[in-house]
Amino acid sequence: MTAELVRGQNHPLSQARLEIRVSAGAPIVAGATLSDESGKIQGVEWVAHPGTPILPGLEVSRQAAADHRLAVDLDAVAAGVHRVSILLALPTGVGRPVGFGSLAAPFVAVTGLDGTEVASYTITGLDTESAVVALELYRRQGGWKVRAIGQGYAGGLAQLLTDQGLPQAHQLAAGIDEAVAQGLARAVPAPPPRTADGDRSRQAAASALGPEQSGSPYGGQGPQGTGSPYAGAQGHGAQTPQGPSDPGAGYPAGPAPTDPPTTTPAAAPPPTTGGPIDYSHPRRQNTPPPPPPTAPPAQPGQPAQPVAGDATGWSMEERLYNQVWGMFEDLARTTAAYRSAVDFADTRMEKELDDVLSDPRSRIGGQGDAARERARAKHTQLVDQARQVLDRDLAQLAAEADVVEPALPPAYARWDNPVWHAYHVPTEMPMALRLGDLHLPESDRLRIPMLVRLPLERGLWIDSGRSGSSDGSFADSHDLRRLAMESAVAHLARLLAVHPAGEFTVHVIDPAGSGAQALAPLVQTGVLAGPPAAGAAGVADVLGRLTQRVDLVQMAVRGGAADSLPPGFDTSQQLLVVNDFPHGFDDRAVTQLRYLADEGPAVGVHLMMVADREDAAGYGPLLDPLWRGLMRLTPVPDDHLADPWVGHAWTYEPALVPPASQVLQHVLTQVATDRRTGPR
Structure with a gap:
């Protein structure tokens, strides 16, 4: 049973190896601090952040992201550590949100390594705060507990770290900002939002065939909270539907993607007085787009045949644009599911091997060797199953890429595409x-256009x-x-x-x-x-x-005087x-x-x-x-x-x-x- 915490509430933790999953709806920074019994940080080496993401018993994300998965091993933290505080902060820079109040309420969940939720907390009531202590894990009577904190700081990370007693708070905050900025400078552009009915019609056609036959990356193999930008509204009051999973796969089935509410383009604003200059992207009509082309009926037991332009849009160009970014999402999600499955298999084997070494009975006869072989065999089975699912999804995406690439217009096409031979301005x-x-x-042959x-x-x-x-x-x-x-x-x-x-x-x-x-x-x-x-x-x-x-x-x-620009401007x-x-x-x-x-x-x-x-x-x-x-x-x-x-x-x-x-x-x-x- 998951404990849904409110501010100040605590809950006991029955396991040492945990994941902290964060969902914020927009890229944020996640980190953690270690502190002593009085709540003080001993030095910068007690802070895990994108520039220094790994500490004993703790690993955080290396970049700003909309979704995070932080690894915690409470048995591995130093004996002098009595609290582990989970920090969230907004990236700095032009155009970034000035406070958490402008974003959806961040959702934080403590889970086991198998994805089972132990406790969750939705951080509400934030306004201009740009940094917040979300949760703290703390020692109590020989065990560990989690407490919902939700303490925000308008002064950002520097104020937060100062409040926790770190003398070098401002220098460390500046270093974290620099590490995050380097990651943002390398960020892939955001995919377009999906419509409520899905912007890829092949998804519906594939789902009719069942998870084993469709070849769709949405077969539910992803672990809960894989971090997809459109992984659903989990933790924000919405029920996340569970996707099908391969029976006996040995790792948890994640949620099928849920889509945000339909958004229609805003009507064009009235022209500015004095002239027609408009440097914004041309507005599109506020009417439903025509339906995308439908794929030919699939043969029983076969995946749906891909079709170029099978996403929604007001033109073929827009449908192809949405389809390309849908392929990017699919590849990101199915690869994240595969990596998570391999991590789960590794962790499971490590735990089983640790149990063998800690059991004195395993030293008698060949019991220990047999247990180790069983653990390795199970590991191989889980990884092979995950790879089969990944290969199935990659084959479907590769078939789609083979259809989409030749159909791209010049702006989206490679220089070796024949479309350039008939180019006109x-x-x-x-x-x-x-x-x-x-x-x-994992998919070296598959290339996704970066648009x-x-x-x-x-x-x-x-x-x-x-x-x-x-x-x-x-x-x-x-x-x-x-x-x-x-x-x-x-x-x-x-x-x-x-x-x-x-x-x-x-x-x-x-x-x-x-x-x-x-x-x-x-x-x-x-x-x-x-x-x-x-x-x-x-x-x-x-x-x-x-x-x-x-x-x-x-x-x-x-x-409002565009017509006052110099003649011939x-x-x-x-x-x-x-x-x-x-x-x-x-x-x-x-x-x-x-x-x-x-x-x-x-x-x-x-x-x-x-x-x-x-x-x-x-x-x-x-x-x-x-x-x-x-x-x-x-x-x-x-x-x-x-x-x-x-x-x-x-x-x-x-x-x-x-x-x-x-x-x-x-x-x-x-x-x-x-x-x-x-x-x-």
């Missing part, structure tokens, strides 16, 4: 853009340094810088290709001219607003013009590409760059940096907000992108042009021609 901006591919080690919404909500940082790169073949920093610039040009060409003629303007800053070779196709076809700016004077000129532009548009929008989206930063930049130029990164996206000015963070380390804290506010991408395959929902580290592969391909030249020539002559 579009008359409308698409919903999203493909920046590369994502995959996980980001347009217009860009955050700029891009193409990392030209070796930090984080896992590809040893690029030990030469010169090769990495060259490849980073080639990657930036591929992204830039795609951005130019998907915007209507004259609605996307590109400025390039290349102070030392080191990117001239990679930039040659852009310069030769004439798609840039002007030659790449060189030297300190060129840097100052471009930054000055774009900064002035942001100021003018901000004043016009805030004053270019209302197109603007992109500034900066190569080899910080060379050629003084303190004033860095400040202007930060201003563009913070204020530019809201008024149609975006930023793409090609730089090595280590080279810019001399600017110290001045540069940190800029780096944190951009999405970090690498020019080589790298396991650095993380999703804040399940917590996987995804391998990101940039969308590069195939060697010797002429597609880039063809596309840029078409863009330049339409700019000069108008659409054909």
